[in-house]
Amino acid sequence: QNDGYRTLSLSGHVGFGSLPDQLVKKSIKQGFCFNILCIGETGSGKSTLINSLFNTNFDDSVSTHFLPSVRLRAHTYELQEKSVLLKLTVVNTVGFGDQINKRDSYQPIVDYIDAQFESYLQEELKIKRSLFSYHDTRIHVCLYFISPTGHSLKALDLLTMKILDSKVNIIPIISKADSISKTELQKFKNKIMSELVSNGVQIYQFPADDETVSKINTVMNGHLPFAVVGSVEEVKIGDKMVRARQYPWGIVQVENENHCDFVKLREMLICTNMEDLREQTHARHYELYRRCRLEEMGFRDVGPENKPVSLQEAYEAKRHEFYLELQRKEEELRQQFVQRVKEKEAILKEAEQQVQTNFEHHMLKHQEVKLKLEKKKKILEDEIAMFIEKKANAELLQSQASVSTPVSLKRDKDRK
Amino acid sequence: PHTGPVESKNEAAMSELVPEPRQKPVVPMKPMGINANLLGYIGIDTIIEQMRKKTMKTGFDFNIMVVGQSGLGKSTLVNTLFKSQVSRKSSGWNREEKIPKTVEIKAIGHVIEEGGVKMKLTVIDTPGFGDQINNENCWEPIEKYINEQYEKFLKEEVNIARKKRIPDTRVHCCLYFISPTGHSLRPLDLEFMKHLSKVVNIIPVIAKADTMTLEEKTEFKQRVRKELEVNGIEFYPQKEFDEDLEDKTENDKIRQESMPFAVVGSDKEYQVNGKRVLGRKTPWGIIEVENLTHCEFALLRDFVIRTHLQDLKEVTHNIHYETYRAKRLNDNGGLPPMTAETEENHESNL
Numbered sequence: 227q228n229d230g231y232r233t234l235s236l237s238g239h240v241g242f243g244s245l246p247d248q249l250v251k252k253s254i255k256q257g258f259c260f261n262i263l264c265i266g267e268t269g270s271g272k273s274t275l276i277n278s279l280f281n282t283n284f285d286d287s288v289s290t291h292f293l294p295s296v297r298l299r300a301h302t303y304e305l306q307e308k309s310v311l312l313k314l315t316v317v318n319t320v321g322f323g324d325q326i327n328k329r330d331s332y333q334p335i336v337d338y339i340d341a342q343f344e345s346y347l348q349e350e351l352k353i354k355r356s357l358f359s360y361h362d363t364r365i366h367v368c369l370y371f372i373s374p375t376g377h378s379l380k381a382l383d384l385l386t387m388k389i390l391d392s393k394v395n396i397i398p399i400i401s402k403a404d405s406i407s408k409t410e411l412q413k414f415k416n417k418i419m420s421e422l423v424s425n426g427v428q429i430y431q432f433p434a435d436d437e438t439v440s441k442i443n444t445v446m447n448g449h450l451p452f453a454v455v456g457s458v459e460e461v462k463i464g465d466k467m468v469r470a471r472q473y474p475w476g477i478v479q480v481e482n483e484n485h486c487d488f489v490k491l492r493e494m495l496i497c498t499n500m501e502d503l504r505e506q507t508h509a510r511h512y513e514l515y516r517r518c519r520l521e522e523m524g525f526r527d528v529g530p531e532n533k534p535v536s537l538q539e540a541y542e543a544k545r546h547e548f549y550l551e552l553q554r555k556e557e558e559l560r561q562q563f564v565q566r567v568k569e570k571e572a573i574l575k576e577a578e579q580q581v582q583t584n585f586e587h588h589m590l591k592h593q594e595v596k597l598k599l600e601k602k603k604k605i606l607e608d609e610i611a612m613f614i615e616k617k618a619n620a621e622l623l624q625s626q627a628s629v630s631t632p633v634s635l636k637r638d639k640d641r642k
Numbered sequence: 643p644h645t646g647p648v649e650s651k652n653e654a655a656m657s658e659l660v661p662e663p664r665q666k667p668v669v670p671m672k673p674m675g676i677n678a679n680l681l682g683y684i685g686i687d688t689i690i691e692q693m694r695k696k697t698m699k700t701g702f703d704f705n706i707m708v709v710g711q712s713g714l715g716k717s718t719l720v721n722t723l724f725k726s727q728v729s730r731k732s733s734g735w736n737r738e739e740k741i742p743k744t745v746e747i748k749a750i751g752h753v754i755e756e757g758g759v760k761m762k763l764t765v766i767d768t769p770g771f772g773d774q775i776n777n778e779n780c781w782e783p784i785e786k787y788i789n790e791q792y793e794k795f796l797k798e799e800v801n802i803a804r805k806k807r808i809p810d811t812r813v814h815c816c817l818y819f820i821s822p823t824g825h826s827l828r829p830l831d832l833e834f835m836k837h838l839s840k841v842v843n844i845i846p847v848i849a850k851a852d853t854m855t856l857e858e859k860t861e862f863k864q865r866v867r868k869e870l871e872v873n874g875i876e877f878y879p880q881k882e883f884d885e886d887l888e889d890k891t892e893n894d895k896i897r898q899e900s901m902p903f904a905v906v907g908s909d910k911e912y913q914v915n916g917k918r919v920l921g922r923k924t925p926w927g928i929i930e931v932e933n934l935t936h937c938e939f940a941l942l943r944d945f946v947i948r949t950h951l952q953d954l955k956e957v958t959h960n961i962h963y964e965t966y967r968a969k970r971l972n973d974n975g976g977l978p979p980m981t982a983e984t985e986e987n988h989e990s991n992l
Contacts, residue, residue, distance in 0.1 A: 231751040231752055231753050231762060232751075232752050232753070233752070233753045233754075234726040234727065234728065234752045234753070234754050235726065235754075236724070236725045236726050236754055236755075236756060237725045237726060238725040238920075239725070239756070240723070240724055240725050240754075240756055240943075240947060241756075241943065241944065241947045241948040242702075242704075242754075242756055242759060242761055242947050242948075242951060243756040243757025243758070243759050244948050244949075244951075245697075245702055245759055245761070245951055245952060246694045246697045246698055246759060247694075248949065248950075248951060248952035248953070249693070249694075249697055249952050250690050250693055250694055251952075252952060252953070252956065253690075253693060254690065255885070255886075258689055279684075280684055281683075281684055305684075305686060307683070307684060307685075307686040307687045308687045309687070310686050310687040310689060310690060312686050312689075353967075353968050353971045353972055354964075354968050355964065355968075357960075358956075358960045436695060436699065438695065492684070492685070493685075496684060496685045496686060496688070496689075497685035497688045498688075498692070499692070500686075500688075500689050500692060501689055501692035501693050501696055502692070502696075505696065509806055513804060516802075516804075517802050517803055520802045521802060
């Protein structure tokens, strides 16, 4: 690690030992984000457990069993303890395990987790970005609620956890653990852990590399999955009000370590490993997502012939590709336009033809009718001519008749 | 949606306007009343401890650059600041060495530890600055070096498979040494600070302050401050990055009264009033370096190391680096890619 660096000793007090304090002071000012995803069947006690963990009553209504598909519901709360401000987001799965066919149950969950990673990635890739004020919505821990059947994991549990183990830190918990007896519980836990191992599911391991916490973390790793009980009601025990569930046969105290592992869960989740959970999410799960996504987009660290590709070349290549695509689309549109124009022209031409044909047809008709009429006219004129001739003939005959008896007519006329 | 990190239309349009060089950090929203009432102790505040432990484990990088003409006491001051022989003069270099013909950049790295905190300190010296007859553009190699460190970091950041912890060689703080003439700033001082205050945190320091009396010191400081203001030089802590009222009041006091710090450096110890103190012995008395009535070294040390160390790093990362990155991604070919030759050249100096 210290290659080329000399180690020096200080001859006096310099003061950079306050550096962690400076860092902490800044972080407090900015506030912290913590995002929990709860996966479990409807009625498995998710909301109750979160209420118990954070010792408050978050407003969350009960949901029905009859939803057609799995949905996720996220709520953000601002909690403050002493000077620490925590932006807590709790994401619940609604309708998980309720459908008859559960094949696609995990998909909305995977999509949600990926969407948060994508959102962060997009911010990181921006040219003008503001990562230091970005509200981190990536899921830091997934509490997987196992039904207290006492036998083994359900097929849906294994499937879901297997798919999620490379995307999020999974902490499996047995909920409503007050329905299992102590002996059954240990067997159940062992069975679950062995099933997880044999199926290659990688759940979150509490880190054991820091001496101060390694001991307690290793011990806790052996208690997984935590068997928890949650409660919103309080019962008076002795002279204190404690969270508990009251049965006719006794009272189950949530914070009693003999009764359930609730305290262990709270200890591990919040007091010891919250920062590590956040770091694992960023350094491992997010990096994996980023790598896959960038490779998907076509970026490579190493080009052909295994020479490292510089950022500039990658961007140039992408830009070139983009412009080519743009040009292609432009050309396509242009072709379409030309085509359309041609078609329109053809239609218009045809219409023109049609009109022309009609016109000629009408002209012809007009000619025919005209001819007919002329013929008729001719016939009539002929008849008139004949008639005149006849008339003329008739008059001639009459005049001839009057000429042959003109004296007698005259004598008669004189006599008279 | 675009299939790659190509600027959106809006950003393409924005790059045609003069890009805003620095973005003011958004003030984080203060809680508008507590949403949920905590009915008991949970342990959320333990995250502070968790974070502190984590940072102590990973350790810190800090890179400080000293710029100033030869003989102003840069190396001595840096040694005094970090109470160990961190300057290049102490790591095997000859005091009688000739002044180089051009500005050289020499970076020496050390690991020091205090109170469980491990720090990788790199001191970057710039011998040859301002020492030539013609000093035109002598800040260019320095600006180039600073940008090269940003480039290195950027290259690592855009890799597909990234390192878990990207080594940080970016210059977090640049101490600029002003000659104690007692008159005003020199043109070279102004030129340097004008150019470099845009890419790095500059802390102006009046060197060898034991040559001025108290009155001369106060007057000189006032004049320097005025000149810096008139020339629009924003030294660290920059006014535009004050995050809230608390920061502003604290930083205003430093900006308007204390800076530029008039310092004296020494790595020799003398006995004064029964105590061993760092100082300079003269016929007329011993100048105690850490005595606030003698000089302002202690103020500088507290400012840089004890209160603002983390902030120096953050401003470098969140503002200067982001500015560089935005410009670089926008230009997309404006800056020539680093050739193998230039890379090699600098490796030999580190």
